[in-house]
Amino acid sequence: MTYPTQPTASHFINGRYVEDDGGAPIDVIYPATGAVIGRVHSATPAIIDQALNAARDAQGTWAALSGTERGRILRRAADIMRERNHDLSVLETYDTGKPYQETSVADATSGADALEYFGGMAATLTGEHIQLGEDWVYTRREPLGVCVGIGAWNYPTQIASWKGAPALACGNTMVFKPSETTPLCALKVAEILYEAGVPAGVYNVIQGLGDVGAALVSDARVDKVSLTGSVPTGRKVYAAAAAGIKHVTMELGGKSPLIVFDDADVENAVSGAILGNFYSSGQVCSNGTRVFVQKGIKDAFLDRLAQRLADAVIGDPQDPATSFGPMVSERQLGIVEGYIAKGQSEGARLVYGGKRLEREGFFIEPTVFADVTDDMSIAREEIFGPVMAVLDFEDEAEVLARANDTEFGLAAGVFTRDLTRAHRVAAGFQAGTCFINSYNDAPVEAPFGGSKLSGVGRENSKAAIEHYSQLKSVYVRMGDLEAPF
Ligand code: NAD
Numbered sequence: 001m002t003y004p005t006q007p008t009a010s011h012f013i014n015g016r017y018v019e020d021d022g023g024a025p026i027d028v029i030y031p032a033t034g035a036v037i038g039r040v041h042s043a044t045p046a047i048i049d050q051a052l053n054a055a056r057d058a059q060g061t062w063a064a065l066s067g068t069e070r071g072r073i074l075r076r077a078a079d080i081m082r083e084r085n086h087d088l089s090v091l092e093t094y095d096t097g098k099p100y101q102e103t104s105v106a107d108a109t110s111g112a113d114a115l116e117y118f119g120g121m122a123a124t125l126t127g128e129h130i131q132l133g134e135d136w137v138y139t140r141r142e143p144l145g146v147c148v149g150i151g152a153w154n155y156p157t158q159i160a161s162w163k164g165a166p167a168l169a170c171g172n173t174m175v176f177k178p179s180e181t182t183p184l185c186a187l188k189v190a191e192i193l194y195e196a197g198v199p200a201g202v203y204n205v206i207q208g209l210g211d212v213g214a215a216l217v218s219d220a221r222v223d224k225v226s227l228t229g230s231v232p233t234g235r236k237v238y239a240a241a242a243a244g245i246k247h248v249t250m251e252l253g254g255k256s257p258l259i260v261f262d263d264a265d266v267e268n269a270v271s272g273a274i275l276g277n278f279y280s281s282g283q284v285c286s287n288g289t290r291v292f293v294q295k296g297i298k299d300a301f302l303d304r305l306a307q308r309l310a311d312a313v314i315g316d317p318q319d320p321a322t323s324f325g326p327m328v329s330e331r332q333l334g335i336v337e338g339y340i341a342k343g344q345s346e347g348a349r350l351v352y353g354g355k356r357l358e359r360e361g362f363f364i365e366p367t368v369f370a371d372v373t374d375d376m377s378i379a380r381e382e383i384f385g386p387v388m389a390v391l392d393f394e395d396e397a398e399v400l401a402r403a404n405d406t407e408f409g410l411a412a413g414v415f416t417r418d419l420t421r422a423h424r425v426a427a428g429f430q431a432g433t434c435f436i437n438s439y440n441d442a443p444v445e446a447p448f449g450g451s452k453l454s455g456v457g458r459e460n461s462k463a464a465i466e467h468y469s470q471l472k473s474v475y476v477r478m479g480d481l482e483a484p485f
Contacts, residue, residue, distance in 0.1 A: 012190035015200030031097025058201030063171030074119030077196035111161030118169035143171035145223035153179035160186035249457035254410030257403035258288030262296035264415035272439035282386035286411035336385030409452030
């Protein structure tokens with residue numbers, strides 16, 4: 001099968017596609033059919049070496065450009081990405097199975113936003129002047145060096161861009177390893193950056209499973225690691241980075257709460273719950289999968305939710321009319337089916353969906369459980385699929401305590417018309433990314449990231465600059481220097 005903008009080899013290193021078929025083959029599977037649509041090879045030690053050397057060698061020259069020059073190139077890349085949005089979205093849909101209806105507005109567009117935003121910011125990155133009487137200190141904001149980006153499979157273009165844009169804006173270089181489940185899109189990001197004028201070696205992509213990621217993280221040439229992935233992987237990567245005292249950003253999993261008070265607008269609350277559970281077939285880290293609904297609004301909420309879910313168009317994700325696609329893989333589908341079975345056996349009430357579709361590909365219905373209690377597996381563990389758990393509650397203090405009673409802290413949302421309650425609850429959430437009367441917005445201008453087990457550091461916004469640069473302070477003495485002897 002051919003598809004637009006098909007990458008021509010497994011890796012992109014030093015400004016060109018590189019192949020080494022000595023690496024283990026990785027099949028690229030189209031989730032909507034289960035068909036193998038491509039094959040890449042895992043990076044061999046020689047490929048890993050080549051990529052890290054390219055990044056190391058290119059870093060000084062890239063950092064020596066002015067911020068304006070670096071930014072201009074990144075903004076050019078943003079423009080190219082937007083011009084090619086259609087083809088990139090088709091590719092993203094082949095890579096992930098997400099509907100084109102989503103990928104055409106949420107993936108390359110989001111990557112382009114990051115390139116544009118950090119491209120614009122590159123020229124504004126400065127140190128400061130600190131006067132100390134006659135003497136003074138100035139600070140230089142310097143890059144970290146070589147950054148490694150490791151991606152999850154749900155947003156391959158976005159993750160490659162969200163990590164690459166701030167890293168490059170600050171004068172770093174990057175070796176990015178996409179998820180083995182969705183290896184294609186990051187190659188296009190590398191291609192576009194190079195075409196826009198990013199010098200060879202500044203942004204490289206290599207393929208592989210966890211072993212390739214682990215080899216990158218523990219390499220002495222690497223100064224920073226940014227991972228998007230699960231908590232168990234985060235623990236391993238964080239520990240390996242700690243051995244080399246490397247900087248880290250960890251964007252990990254979640255089990256986020258979404259609270260709907262009696263006074264909420266039902267239609268908006270249902271929209272929030274749909275966006276926070278079924279977009280990308282539920283494969284979104286920040287999803288609000290524990291939906292706490294106050295008793296007075298519960299029936300109206302569940303009725304309206306069921307009506308709206310019946311309007312989901314499930315089918316060929318390349319068809320722009322389709323609004324709900326397959327799971328990314330057979331494995332992920334199996335995990336979701338396992339949780340649906342657990343939900344039933346642990347006593348939750350299945351009120352919508354729950355079945356695999358009888359068709360090719362990895363499709364499962366959007367699924368809703370009601371009468372879920374805090375101790376059930378579907379209320380405690382990240383499923384990473386389209387399974388909503390609806391829990392009842394009586395009052396604000398109770399629901400906030402229950403919402404926070406989780407080891408995760410990625411996101412949280414509240415629907416209410418009570419202004420002060422909305423802000424009070426948002427302030428009380430133990431989570432990094434919160435929403436009032438909305439869910440899962442991720443504009444590049446706002447910090448994104450988690451607390452507790454959900455992560456370390458922030459992506460996007462001015463905050464990301466702190467995670468891709470370091471300050472050097474330079475003390476300047478203006479007079480003579482005294483010493484004790
Ligand atoms: P995963 O943890 O299985 O894999 C993530 C990446 O880490 C992959 O590229 C994988 O090859 C690599 N990896 C695995 N073991 C490694 C090791 N020992 N050293 C280095 N790299 C290693 O996650 P996944 O299944 O691809 O993605 C789903 C998870 O990602 C979910 O938990 C989800 O919540 C999380 N996620 C988080 C965010 C966020 O921004 N917080 C965004 C998307 C996904």
